[in-house]
Amino acid sequence: MSRPIHLSRVGRAAIALALALSIIFFAASSAAQAAPVKLATASPFVVLGGSTVTNTGPSTLNGDLGVAPGTALVGFGLPATVNGATHANDGVAKQAQLDLTTAYNVAAGQPVAPANDLTGTNLGNRTLTAGAYRYTSSAQLTGPLTLDAQGDPDAQFVFEIASALTTASASAVVLINGASPCNVYWQVGSSATLGTTTAFQGNLMALTSISLNNGASVTGRVLARNGQVSLINNVLNNAGCRTGGTSGDGGSGDGTGGTGNQGRTTRNGTAIMRRGPRSDCTDGFSATVRGHLIKRVVFRMDGRRIGNRKKSPFRVFVRAAPGRHLIRAHVTFKDATRAKTLRFHYRACAAAVLEPRRGPSRLTG
Amino acid sequence: MTRIVAVAAGLLTAATGCVLATPARADSTVRASQPLVVLLHDHIARTRPTLRAPRIEAVGSLRPLTRVRTVLPVLGRAARGSWVKVRLPGRPNGHTGWIRTWQTRPAQTEWQIRVKLSTRQVVVFRDGRVARRFRAVVGTPWTPTPRGRFFVEEAIALSSGDHGGPFALATSARSEVLQEFDGGPGQIGLHGTNHLAGALGTAASHGCVRVSTAAITWLAGRIGSGVPLTIAS
16 A cells, blocks of 8 residues: 655646646747658649649749649739640549658647747738748738848758738848758648738748749749649749758758848749830830849840949830840849840830931932 | 711722722731841951951941941851841942940831732731731832832931932942933932823932831831842832
8 A cells, every 4th residue: 555645836837837848848949840741742833723723924834833633723824934744634643642741730739839829910021041930810011021041952842821911012032041942831721822922931831822923923832722822923932842851841942042142053033024014106215134143234236335223223215126136135144044035026116216217309200 | 077087088099099908917927027137337247257258338427417326237246256148228229247345335116018019019017917018109110219129228207408308218229221320320219200201100310219208207207228129020
């Protein structure tokens, strides 16, 4: 028969403190040992939709495009460019959706330290280090969000958002000190909307739909499980993540994809050229190159140099000259991305071209 | 209502002498665009793309009638050096030469013109497709319109009292018969019919190609210097 143990008040307090400390320690160690998110066969995709994927305008997709279980991929002929394979509800897309679901659930199950519950706050104008962050309702990004890997190229950032993610116009996700867009995961419980010209980075995984407004860009992936993905004049690039993130997909990853620390071995540069509207035939217009990691743009009209831009905005004014003309922009990048030449033709409308001068009639008749 | 529209269209066609093209049709023999070169300085045309080659003639940077920049069709480029082969204005008809690209500016045109003497038609191409057809007056058998490949030197807005107004396209072609005409070098033009006799569809001119007022107005608003012109049987 065992004897009952009698503890003094001090002893009971010591045990309670030890228990509390152990719980805190356990929680902290759980957060530190967050499971890696694996996209597996979804990793080659830059855009993967559930029901449909629609595009308007000259979007550029550097990576695979797919949809499953839906079949509709709308608006990906010219002027859009898809530099990757296309999978419409085939075996590849179906398997990618299964792996996306797995990755989504892993991301949603990441332990989050209480201090990382950002519910009710704006993501904009913050600097966050590696770890998991939670929103128990919707999340809003207005302005820049800086993700600091503190020199660890394997640093993983996971955002668990219970409902919608919305970004304001011209917002940005900025990666510094070795942070890689391949290792940033956005798990969105409903739908995500990226505002006009938002420069987004990371793997955007939404349960329902994803909408990119005009001019938004993504370095990473846009992956919708059930709903549609809609694009309008966007640039999306997963070139640096095709082998998977360092933490997730078994590949080595490049680990240097942050805008603050671009290595010469990465090839994350993107560029598209657009022309501005003309208010009148006799007016000229501006041609603008936009994208990522652009170092220098040389503009030429019919072979003649008309502009050399080494910093943003990479823009040149094109005067309305008679006839048909070819505008070319030679783009070089800050990283190892191969230089590219973008081009378009334009011609001034008749009113801009010809108002014959007065002259004598000395023709044969 | 349909009949009224049809009659109105017919009357308009008859009045302008313009035969609207059938829906844009490609012509495999017409290029979609023609490279041009704009002279920013007087140039010397030579027989070969080298400074040691014999000189053909001097080409002024401005055209004589309206003082606009000279624009020449580019026919080729030298493999070495900065030279382009161009079609030259004046006699002999259709002659060519090489000029340096120094003090020039490249350009292009999507327009081309063909004159068919047998059918007395002017056919205008844009991007290699027929844009318009116009009935025309061409040269008589005694003062024929010269055949060959030419280009538009300059477009001219003529005074209301001038013969052949309201506009003229002065071409690089010269009459094979009239070495001089009305103070000019026998230059062949596409122009209107102001103060001139001769019905559209006939051979009644001194070598120029006449089209209706509506047609030349349409052309003058679109056809600029350097646009290639082919005159064929």
